[in-house]
Every structure is written in structure tokens, then in C-alpha cells.
Amino acid sequence: MQGISLGTFRGIDIRLHPSFLVVFLWVLVDWRRFGDQRGGSPVWFGVLFVVLVFAAVLAHEFGHALMARHFGVTVHDITLSLIGGVARMGPLPHRPGSEIAIAFAGPAVNVAVAVLVVPLAILTLVLSGSSGVDDIGRQLFRPGLLSVVLIVVFSNLLLAVLNLVPAFPMDGGRILRAVLADRIGREQGTVVAVRFGQVLAAVLGIAAAVWLRSLALPLIAAFLIFAAQLELQSVRIEYTLRRLKVGQFAVWDMGGVSPDQTLAWALRGGPRDVVVTEHGKVVGMLWRNILLDQLGASSSNRLVRDAMDPTVRSVTVDDSIYDVEHRMAEADRWAVPVTEDGTYRGIFTADRLSHVYRQLSPEFSRNPGIRLSSAVSEFLRGFAR
Numbered sequence: 001m002q003g004i005s006l007g008t009f010r011g012i013d014i015r016l017h018p019s020f021l022v023v024f025l026w027v028l029v030d031w032r033r034f035g036d037q038r039g040g041s042p043v044w045f046g047v048l049f050v051v052l053v054f055a056a057v058l059a060h061e062f063g064h065a066l067m068a069r070h071f072g073v074t075v076h077d078i079t080l081s082l083i084g085g086v087a088r089m090g091p092l093p094h095r096p097g098s099e100i101a102i103a104f105a106g107p108a109v110n111v112a113v114a115v116l117v118v119p120l121a122i123l124t125l126v127l128s129g130s131s132g133v134d135d136i137g138r139q140l141f142r143p144g145l146l147s148v149v150l151i152v153v154f155s156n157l158l159l160a161v162l163n164l165v166p167a168f169p170m171d172g173g174r175i176l177r178a179v180l181a182d183r184i185g186r187e188q189g190t191v192v193a194v195r196f197g198q199v200l201a202a203v204l205g206i207a208a209a210v211w212l213r214s215l216a217l218p219l220i221a222a223f224l225i226f227a228a229q230l231e232l233q234s235v236r237i238e239y240t241l242r243r244l245k246v247g248q249f250a251v252w253d254m255g256g257v258s259p260d261q262t263l264a265w266a267l268r269g270g271p272r273d274v275v276v277t278e279h280g281k282v283v284g285m286l287w288r289n290i291l292l293d294q295l296g297a298s299s300s301n302r303l304v305r306d307a308m309d310p311t312v313r314s315v316t317v318d319d320s321i322y323d324v325e326h327r328m329a330e331a332d333r334w335a336v337p338v339t340e341d342g343t344y345r346g347i348f349t350a351d352r353l354s355h356v357y358r359q360l361s362p363e364f365s366r367n368p369g370i371r372l373s374s375a376v377s378e379f380l381r382g383f384a385r
């Protein structure tokens, strides 16, 4: 479900998730009725309306993404979906200052856009001879420069205000967590920010159901409560993985193979990824698939040196599982050599990683309804294959 690419901006891929089709379908099916109640707004204007609103979402996500990149975070892409936008990024820094800057950058872009467009809005409002708030309400859906300008201002302001609510999973919740992290620690800070967000969402959801007799708002509230719970879950898993050392889970090895041995010799223990060492130091990695390819090419007297990957980077026994998982993902490798005081000790693989997740899942699946850790380990098992 990668969606289609709309192009790139500043090296960041912009993608449209398939669920976005629902938004356009809604416009095509329902805008006529919706528009008629608002003085006959045509369907093409409905499409333009959606495009403008999602442009504000895109601007918001670019705020996060570019600020994150400023702090050295890898940004993969930005995906627009039915429920908004998501910037897929590598692990964020845990320094409260940069966390606040990244969380704040999204709403800040929206405020900046709104502030830049407000003079134009006032000018067009004056030129069109409109006066008063009632007029703005009617103007919003009437095709023309004024409505376009007003939609840009309102959608950006609304996004900024909504996202600054200090409740997970909104940006404001992240800012609150970063502020709390200094005082009570990041893990405890997340619990407080998540619970605060859940209580707020529940109160607003119930209030909307009782007074506004709305069904959509309580549903959004339920979604927010669930999303906040998932965030809490993933932070708990993350902290457990940060406490576990990779040395506890590596497969110990007697010394790897020498670069001067033959490929046939390297295969004697069966087809597997083999670490190449010289005087106890890691000098490369002989990947299983390359090994099999080379042997198939009837060159079994070739040396390990010719087929090994010398770019592989080792981790140490004291590195956390969390760090190692991210380094493996970034290097797109399913195994990594483990060293102790510079000497090769063993290998850590995606298989071992999914073992770690399996060990963790009883602890996390006690929480009813959410089995994120087992879902992650399922995913990793697929990755290991």
C-alpha cells in the first residue's frame, strides 16, 4: 500500500495513499448536495477545496520533515492519506530542544502561510465589498479568488491550532512530553502526555455526542485515544529495547573465516552469513546469497576475499538492541558482526531480533486489543526470510 508518487520536493518523495481516493469519491458523490446547501457550489470547486486543504497538510508535514533533516534525521517520504499526512522518518533525536523544534515546525509553517495570506484575504474581502462574519461563511464555498484565499487561511489556521493541543498524538503532545522529559524522564513524560490526551479526547468526544449530537467527533476521539495508546506502547517497547544489550542475544561464534580461505571452505557449516576476520578483527561479511551465487558459477576455488563485503560495520556487545535494529535497517542488512574490545565475538541477525520481539510480546500483549509487538515481530520474521 505504498500509493503513487506525486513527485519530489527538496529530495523528499510526496506520495498519495490509496485511501485518499475516498476523499475524492466523497467530493464527486456528495459535493453537489453539500454545495447546493451553500448556494450551488460546483463539484470542480469541491475538488479544488480538497486540494487546498491537503496542500496545507503537506506544508505542515514538510515543516516537520525539513526541521528533522536539519537535525540529521533521515526523511524517507511524505504520504497523504484519508486521515491526513505522515512524514516517514528515521529515529528522532531524544534531546528535548530538537524534539520541540521538530514538533513545532509543522504548525509553525501553517501559521506562517496564514499570516502571509491574511493581507491578501483582507484586500480581496474589501474589494468584493463584503462585510461581517456572515459574509465570510457564505463566501467560503462560492468559486472565486476570495474563497480560495479564505480556504488557505482557515485550513492552515485550523491545522496549526488543532495540532498544538497538548495531547498525544498531536504535535502539542510531543512538545508537552519533551518539556516533561527534563523533569520526570521521557518514558514517564510520555505516559503523562498520553493519558492527558486520552482524557481530553474522551471528554470532548462525549461532549460532542451529548450537545452536538454528532457521531463523527466521538469517532475521531476514539481514534485519537487508540492512536495515543499505540504511541505509548511503541515508546515502552523502545525503552525495553534500549535497555537490552545486543551481547545478550548474539549467536556466539568461534572466529569466522579468514579472507584467504576458499568459498567452499566458508560453506562447510551450511549456507549462512559468515563473518570474515583477520587476527580476530572483523574485515568483512560473506553474505549467504552472494556465497551461493559464486559457488553456482563453478568457481569454488575462489577466495573469500574476492566475494566478501568489506563495507560491513560491526556493533559492540554493549550496544542496545534498539540502536542495532536501526543500524541494520539503515544499512538494509539482515545480520551484523558483534565485537568486544575490538575482537570478533559473534553475529546478530534479523532472526535473533524477531526472537527478542517474541520474548517481549507476553509482556506487551497483556494490554488487551493492542499487540503491536507481535505485529512487529511478524513483520520482522517476513524480513528475515
Ligand SMILES: [Zn+2]
Pocket: 060, 064, 106, 107, 163, 171
Ligand atoms: Zn504535525
